[in-house]
Amino acid sequence: MRRSPKDALESARGITRRALMLGGAQVSFAAVLALRMRRMQLEQADEYRLLAEGNSVKIRLIPPARGLIYDRNGVLLAGNEQNYRVTITREDAGNVDSVLTDLRHLIPISDDDAAALLAEFKRRSPTTPITVADRLSWEEFTRVAVNAPSLPGVTPEVGLSRIYPRAADFAHVLGYVGPVSDYDLSLIENPDPLLGIPKFQLGKLGVEAKLENRLRGKAGTRRVEVNSTGREMRELGRQEGTPGDNLQLTIDYQLQNYALARLGNESAAVVVIDVQTGDLLAMSSAPSFDSNLFVRGISSANYRTLTEDDHRPLADKTVQGLYPPGSTYKMVTALAALDAGIISPEDTVRCPGYVELGGRRFHCWKHSGHGRLNLVQSLEQSCDVFYYDVSQRIGIDKISEMAHRLGLGIRHDLPMSAVAEGLAPTKAWKQERYGKDWVIGDTLNSAIGQGYVLSSPLHLAVMTARIASGKAITPRLVRSVNGVEVESPEIPDLGLNPAHLAAVRAGMTAVINSGRGTANGSRIVAADWRMAGKTGTSQVRNISAAERARGVISNNDLPWERRDHALFVAFAPAEAPRYAVSLIVEHGGGGSAAAAPIARDIMLFALNGALPPLSAYPESQRGRIKSQQDTLDLVAPETASGGKTRS
């Protein structure tokens, strides 16, 4: 508007004053901004740098390759295969539900699995990648990889997964790996960060579990730059981890395979051990199962089949199964008596068929009695009365002491799950366990391997090997680690009188090679491979008074689960022992009929290194043996795949 010069001057002055105030305020505020910049960018720069580093650079673990496991000849028993899988990270995915729905258009995920996954996403930390699909085909994998940019949080990965080429033969020895569970983590103090990787494979059972720390290896790390959706932009650095140690077991895969095949449909177990070194050449428990099923996540139907089978395929009967050793224990009683000086090898005992003790009769298996017997004859014919008589004179504690010396009733240090301790009872043990005094009847029962005495096939194999070699061998399962032989300490002598051992061995030789021996039918006729052994039959039932009155019922008339266990231990060659075998057929009936023939075949296979020649068998049996050999389903011999040391 029109304004007088005076007004205009007034206006200009006013504006100038206020403008200068404003300008001052603006400059002051700009100074505040500058100071703030200075503080953040100069004084606190290092802090922010650190934060920025954590923001964009993430440390990712490189899972190491799990150590391989070979048999004693270098044949692969546990390897790793490439596994294409897809993971989702909730933090990056945002809406997991919709991402999963999109993903299901590309790869098959069942409704049940999808529901389970959504539950898992809620449970786990948002930064943990969850494996949503595993073992994809190459086509499925590439389909996901191509579409990954439009699937936030989805990462296609190539990982390694355990595979067992000889799953059934080695399921019990090797055990299996499976995804880490919360329960597993709760057991471990300071768990390796590797275990935080979802579905990281951890040994759950057997060698895989016991030697987990050797097999796992050390994780490598990758420094990767990621964007805010978690997708890797580039790799900044890489530090390779160390793969797990490769193990070579003492087991011979061919013998193991043969042993399991030979056990057939029985619920049975066999251990073959080198009597000089303690190397375990075979440890087969039948029936077996496919350990690969567990690696992949076994279906509940399959699992139920395994758990409901009365032959207990999941149990490793070689080390976990405890049985009364029956007559195979008589060598212990015999050696205890000889060592205590109670008897000499030539002393005889008369067997009238029973022993009367405190108004109770203890029968010999042969009710008519054996007549007068010396030690060798008592073993040969497995006379019970001989041992009833001897045991009363030495007492239980001396017997159990000898049992421990022979490797019974102690837990052998093997990298396998639930290795049983067994039991060689003493007076003190019974007092502590049951609060009752030891009675003489207990001693009599123990003397023939019944009553409280318990042992696993492993125990009996060690016992047999110690008797055969006279040395205190210990069982050994791992032969070398990364190609370096595991050093075994000098094997001490048992400290038993060689004459006593010779007498027991003579008795065992007679069991098989004498016409009156209990296992004469299972003899080996090849002169270099003659076998020495002992049969055993252990009761799983208490014979009731009524049953006793009617007389002993034939095993075949009983239901399977009430039949006797058939046992057999042996070493060969009788004159220069190399291998010992112990074998049990659960509810198989008598040891001589059910166990000894199988043990002989396995022993011959071990001695021959291949299917035994028919010439090793008595002529009358060859036809039957031939047809039986033809029906066995065996693996073809294989050359070592790992280039490892061969035996």
Next chain:
Amino acid sequence: MSYLEHNLKAVPTGFRKIFYLNWPLIVLLTAVACVGFLMLYSVAGGTLDKWAAPQMKRFGVGMVGMIVVAFVPIWFWRNLSTLAYVVSFLLLVAVEFFGSIGMGAQRWIEIGPLRLQPSELMKIALVMMLAAYYDWLDVSKTSRPLWVAIPAALILAPTFLVLKQPDLGTAILLVMGGGLVMFVAGVSLWYFGTVLAAGVGLIWLTFESRGTSWQLIKDYQFSRIDTFLDPGSDPLGAGYNITQAQIALGSGGWAGRGFMQGTQSRLNFLPEKHTDFIFTTLAEEFGFLGAFSLLALYIGIIAFCLHSALTNKDRFAALVTLGIAGTFFLFFAVNMSMVMGLVPVVGVPLPLVSYGGTAMMILLMAFGLVQSAHVHRPR
């Protein structure tokens, strides 16, 4: 004969006006815009096409617009002020009914091929309106209640509409920009003291309204305030912007990570990296040196405007120059304070640097007014 008309003979005419433009100001504006192009090039991952090239085009068009505006005599613009205000106001009303949705708020209106943000227009129109008002008003009446109520109403009416969109940032800028013109025009300081007190009361009332039926601002605005007060409370949610911005800014250090080397911004850690948060990229890649230099350029622009206003004896010209410079100051001051965590996150772009068409063009037109005032000042 007015003082202005009296001195008209000294005002340059025709193309000679080009020599009388405030050239240092143009150089500074271009310098700031160039910083913007550089940053947009960088945040786009080294491509021009994404943001930098369109921004350059708009800057070119805006510069031409600025010169055109500058060539038109300032009194023409003064006479147009009321019309500009009324049109802007009507557009704001229109946006309330027909506006399209952008960024969760109604801010845009489309007239033919033109996509307009009336609230941007209003920032300048309000400054013009108030400057014209005080040019018209007798200086002695400036502090009288009735004559203070009128400009207050002129400010609050559009503010209310903008707040309803809702656009807190623009609303604050309108109130502060308008208040700034009133301040410069000489309104008694008592009024400002009173308004300040009332403002504090209003903030209190706003917090009181939370969760009630008459809640004054939207939930997301509340959450932004919450996270401003404690960004750590929700580092991956609403506090994400602030935390990431500060990490980017702070990690720049003295000289920065180097051009195109900013890991934070290029790796998508920053939201709105090309718009409201572009300053963080600059601070990260060029460090304190870069950030401070930009601040210095801005202050330079303000200084030249202030000098131009102080040497201008025309009341409207001086007021409009100071008002526009003040609004410009508010833009960058609020934006920088926001990314540096001094004030809550409100949607205010960094002037001439942030990607955005309307904002930049309108700002350059506004500097056209400053130029026009400069060229056509009474001598």
